Amino acid sequence: MGRTVRERALLVAAFFSGTAALGDEVVWTRILGLTLGHDAFGVVSALSGFFVGLALGAMISHRIIRRGKDPIPPLVGFELGAASFAALSPAWLVAFAGILDGQPALGWSRWWLSGVALIPGTLCLGAIWPLFVVAQRRFELDRRAHGAVGRLYGAHTVGATFGVLITVHLLLPRLGLDRAIWVIATIGVTAAAMAWSFRERSTDAPAPMGCEAFSPPASSPVDPLGLASRPDRERPIVGTSGDPDPDVLREPWLVVAVLGATGALGLALEVVVVQVASQRLENTIYTFAHLLAVYLLGTAAGSRLHAALAPRWNPHRPATATAAMLLLLAFASIATASLVRMVPALLETLVPAGASPLHHMLAELAIATVIFGPATLVMGMTFAQLTVLTAPHHLAWGYAANALGSAIAPLVCAFGLLPSYGYRDSIFVIAYGYLFVFLGFTWFRRFPTAWQLVPTLAVVVATFFAPASLVLVDEEPGWTTLTQRETLLGLVTVSEKAAPGSTSPERRLRVGAQFRMGGAGAFGERRMGRLPLLLHPSPRDVLFLGVGTGATLSGIIETPAERVDAVELVPEILEQLHWFNATNLSVFEDPRISFHVADARRFVSASTRSYDVIVADLFHPGRDGAAGLFALEHFQRCRTRLGRGGLFAQWLPLHQLDSASLRAIVRTFTDVFEVADAFLGVYNVQTPALVLIGAPDGWSVDLETIRSRLTMPTQRALLLDDPRDWLASHLLDAEGLRQWAGDGPRNTDFRPIVAFRAAASAYEHAHDLGWINLVSLLAVRRGIASERLHDPRAQVWPDLDRFGVALDRYLHGEKLRVDAARQQHPVPVEAVDVYLEAYDAAPEFVPVHGVLLGIAAQSAAHRPRIVEAMQARENR
DSSP states (O other): OOHHHHHHHHHHHHHHHHHHHHHHHHHHHHHHHHHHOSSHHHHHHHHHHHHHHHHHHHHHHHHHHHTTOOSHHHHHHHHHHHHHHHHHHHHHHHHHHHHHTTOOOOTTHHHHHHHHHHHHHHHHHHHHHHHHHHHHHTTOOTTTHHHHHHHHHHHHHHHHHHHHHHIIIIIHHHHHHHHHHHHHHHHHHHHHHHHHHHHHHOOSOOOOSSGGGGSOTTSOTTOTTOGGGOTTOOOOSSOOTTOOOTTSOOOHHHHHHHHHHHHHHHHHHHHHHHHHHTTTSOOSHHHHHHHHHHHHHHHHHHHHHHHHHHHHHTTTOHHHHHHHHHHHHHHHHHHHHHHHTTHHHHHHHHOOTTOOHHHHHHHHHHHHHHHHHHHHHHHHHHHHHHHHHHTTTTHHHHHHHHHHHHHHHHHHIIIIIHHHHHHHHHHHHHHHHHHHHHHHHHHHTTOOHHHHHHHHHHHHHHHTTSOSOOOOOOOOTTOEEEEEEEETTEEEEEEEEOOTTOSSOEEEEEETTTEEEEOGGGHHHHHHHHHHHHTSSOOOEEEEEOOTTSTTGGGGTTSOOOEEEEEESOHHHHTTGGGGHHHHTTGGGOTTEEEEESOHHHHHHHOOOOEEEEEEOOOOTTSTTGGGGGSHHHHHHHHHTEEEEEEEEEEEEGGGOOHHHHHHHHHHHHHHOSSEEEEEEEOOSSSOEEEEEEOTTOOOEEHHHHHHHHTSHHHHHTTOOOHHHHHHTEEEEHHHHHHHHOSOOOOOSSSOHHHHHHHHHHTTOOTTHHHHHHHHHHTTOOOOOGGGEEOTTOOSHHHHHHHHHHHHHHHHHHHHHHHHHHTTOOOOHHHHHHHHHHHHHOTTOHHHHHHHHHHHHHOTTTHHHHHHHHHHHHTO
8 A cells, every 4th residue: 555545544544533532522521511510610621621631641642652662553542442431421420420419619629520520531532643643754755744744633623623513413413412422432443443454554664653753764863854854954953052043943842832822822712702703693502513613624724734835844944934823823813803893794694584593503604714714724734833843752742732721721711811801802812922922932043133023013003903892792772881791601781771651771681692681670580580489388498590680589579588599600690780779679688698600500419408499590491501401300409409398490481492392391390390380470472481380299379378478568569469360370280281292302411402402493583482382382271270279268269260361362462462563563453352352351460451551552543442441341
């Protein structure tokens, strides 16, 4: 077999190795996220722990390389070791999670815990890349040696890109995490087989794996580029300390240090740019896969470009070429700030109204290519160049330094760069970081001063042409920004606008462009916090998962609650509670409440307390990481945290769940809670919210107790004082829920149905999704069971049916009115007719009474008929 064919065989092996490595990373970090949490600590710990393992593996490969033996057997051994750990990793990581259950908040310990949990696999993956380079260099011709690393790195990184995309788009949705990892492990075994085949088919006798293995016999033992064999430049790559030529690289440690610095800066740029772009992108599991895939593909393209160009510059000026790449990285980082500012315009251009989810995903890939393309192209070239310069003796050390830099970067971004500098200035810090590396490299190489001064001034000048801000979310007309925080978990904005007929403004909290809380008096959010507490006879210990504006949490006001834990994922959200005193009733000053910055799953797992009521607020199911809050395992942990007679309330955003996801959640919930009920919490056809109530010991309420709680001053002021309204919102009991959900899969940690189906639905931006789900539930509606309610005066039962009819008619009227408003049409006659049917059924039903009065005040055409009908009903 010829040398070219042998090289292709090794390139194929590198491709499959990259596919398996990134597939492993996706699965491992997702499982670790369920264990360590999705707060800032959890996110950076999983990522950093992965790279720490790679660094340790590279250090081990250095010892193997120094022994000078054939690299293929250890390479195959590490590939098989990674595949074996991958196959066993689901069971191991579940056991690891079990060890941490019941532990207190882990904080910074999660950083080393993630590394320990993954180290058998990541150590093997880290050792593989240096051995691939060594194996290839054994069979290279002199001239081709300059581009060999670029070709190999390109194949490995293209494989990594493929691994990310097939894992997220194919393997995980169809197979789940536990079975997908077996496919990925098989790909790793295939890589090992291809590498062994490369060795077995080689017609050359295996050369020693010492220095002479890296260059033709004519080259110097310390000359990986073959420079000593060239009569026009008879200097080795590592020269004497007195050599004045800056292109004679005599300090290998310098190249290793540069590899470490560029690894840190490159990953930091990725982290920051992903956060900036995520302000406008959908933030689903697919979004992050697309951004990562393009990032990898750009570095692969850069390595291939290096393979084509390296034979022209490396034999003559390797240090100059390296310095030029470092300088280009500084300029590319600044250019990235300008490119990412284009995301809103690109979305508007590439994604027309009504575009399919596939269209949205392709647009995300195109946008990622625009914003990451220039920087990653230069990153790939630089990594390939530095890897060439570290071979043979310091190749593994260079890769280890690069991995360690990548491990440090997420920590620095999360707790240093972003909190201190924000998005734009963080990118500038990264650009100046590259400039600093360039200056350090050229200073040690004794480049002329002018070669340092002019580029430095050019980089500084370039920053003046960058955007003034990387906030990509524009305020809607009439809204004014009060405060804004740029965080690792999204852009947090508080804004306000004048409320018609009110002396106090309307305020809302927004995370990114999509997720909004508050506004319009937050009646629905208050109701969400109040309803679960009404169903418990005496809620003393209460847990709220999710805080937001605090409106839901304000449900504890004027309740017997004594101790309340409130958990919020984003710390900056808690800092904004004071802006919403009018809607949360200054709940942050309540001494009964302990606020916790934590991931909800992690908090429940670590807690040792028992609660009377647990309220899980609305979580966007399509957002990456949120689907785990609807998983079987999380519901089971919540059940174990309930005391005797306790209730668990899970709120569901019907407008953000496709039918399949909603039914999967209901099936999962009723599997855990034999006694379950569904109430409609928010009477809104655009953003309706359903609450599932789980009660292991069953539940019942005394109507007099509810009446007494609802007649307290605060509740009356909020128009939340009619128990018939609350009780008539009951939709289904456990039997009804099971019949409605039907047979089908459950949403579990290893079969995260919601993570993929709800994520795909997020791209559709369907206006009628909430209404479709609502109609489906209303069609099979069942009233509350008689044994659940103690009514000494037997007054409420005749009214529940009337209020139920009123609710149904009111919602249908709302649908007609909202559809007309969307087309900028006045309220149609059909909507008024349906509203009047609701009023005729139950004039006491506050929502329909209010909307009819509003229409009468604004429409002279409808006023006479509404007034006449309302008077006739009152006189009946």
